[in-house]
Amino acid sequence: LIAWYVSQSDALLSLVFGNQIVFFGLIIAELALVFGLSWGLTRMTATMATGAFLLYAALNGVTMAFIFLVYTNESIASTFLVTAGTFGAISMYGYTTKRDLTSWGTYLFMALIGLILASLVNIFLQSSAIYWITTYAGVLIFVGLTA
Incomplete structure (x- = not known):
């Protein structure tokens, strides 16, 4: 606000x-x-x-x-809704399965470092495949780190 x-x-x-x-x-x-x-x-x-x-x-x-x-208001709103939905879904997963992903923290942090390095390399390579892989990997890594 x-x-x-x-x-x-x-x-x-x-x-x-x-x-x-x-x-x-x-x-x-x-x-x-x-x-x-x-x-x-x-x-x-x-x-x-x-x-x-x-x-x-x-x-x-x-x-x-x-x-x-x-960014446009529509872009901000859709990003917010997707983010809130993802957080809600992963929260429900944790609540219903009683699983704690804290033990994955070290692996997810290493994956985050790899993601950062891949993103830096892609600045020079300009590969759309690497871009999309890092985009989806980033979502999964941050969902795991947040959960």
């Missing part, structure tokens, strides 16, 4: 993306919140953790507003 709101305001777009200091300041603030939440989550109260997470989500929305300028 915040990304869409920022993308609809010329003044906010100009402030965030027209000024490198503001943009990079927001990125640094996001990273600081991520590290702060990662390191201090166990020492925070639930209210503090919730507030920090909501602030992070808001900053993320501001810095991701450009997505609404690059």
